[in-house]
Amino acid sequence: MHIDNYYTFSQSRSLSSAKKIGNVPSPNYTDFNFNTKKAPAMSDEKYREAIIEQAKKDQSAGKFQSESAGFRSLVKSYVSTVSPDRKNIITEGLTAIFKNKNPQPKTLNLVDYLFGNVKYRKEATDVSYAEFYDSNGEMVASYSNGKWISYGTKAENARESELWGIYNKAWNNAARASQRNSNVASIDATIGSIDKSV
Template sequence: MRIDNYGTFAQSRLLSDTGKNGDVSLPDYSDFNFNTKKAPTMSNKKYREAIIAQAKKDQFAGKFQSDSTGFKNLVKSYVSTVSPDRKNIIKDGLTAIFKNKYPQPTTLNLIDYLFGNVKYRKEATDVSYAEFYDSNGEMVASYSNGKWISYGTKAENARESELCSIYNAAWNNAARASQKNSYVASTDPSIGSIDTSV
């Protein structure tokens, strides 16, 4: 799960080759833990069907949640529909930081109604720390010592919890059905019997 703003655990990622803004390498938005706003790829009904189908497939394969690439892809797609536009919040925030000539820590007002704001520490052209906020005032990302951290918003965390609830129920139902079928097979003498008379 992405981290909500009130948690003490964060998803930290090393920099990637996704480009730079000033001297700061940008985060990898294709990473499972670093979402940015995307249009839904299917309706909520189709998402629900896909989540249930993935849970059944994973249970049959002996996988659960993050062990499954299919599950991770579904989470990313499902949650990204309510994600803030982290890509533009970070891009605009870094652009504003590098335009500001003051080396002291400061807060910039970045078209608050659209992009929120950013808090940072900069000396000359070296940014050592920055926080990025959406228009709701929720911190959505931070940059520190060459690493990016993504913080889940309330909407993202609620959507991921919803997906996990659907997935877990379907996975558990598939597991019970599998156990029931195994029990029936092991107690039915006509299944698996070998004719030893020759």
């Protein structure tokens, strides 16, 4: 188990019961936080334009970030271009675990976890714990107690932070523009009412 993922976020997610390998149901790859590698839907410049437009649209609708389905969709698409192939990593990992006939020790101690000696725990045909790593050695997912947890890689975290920066700046600019327009309308209404009273 690696414990040096400095900027990693993790998200616990429900299982997708559609497909199983052994006793382990596959994670739900359509979930907002469980990304797997996808080809970019557009160029980075087009993504930037789409993020800015989404921020303006969300601001005028009174929504911010994950309150907006459009934002969530953009994040998933934008981040998954740098995601590891979690689906393949998990499928291959589980397949290898279930092919291994050697039982794992029944008792695991803290030292085993801290120094990375334990990657999964299996008794007979049931897996109760497993970790999955990409080719960079970063943990990308784990399965424990019937739940999947997705861990963001450094590349995913950086790309998501980049998106937030673009979105937040555009959203704040749209909010300021809306406030200015509201103030101008208020001044115009006041001037109009003064003119009528004169």
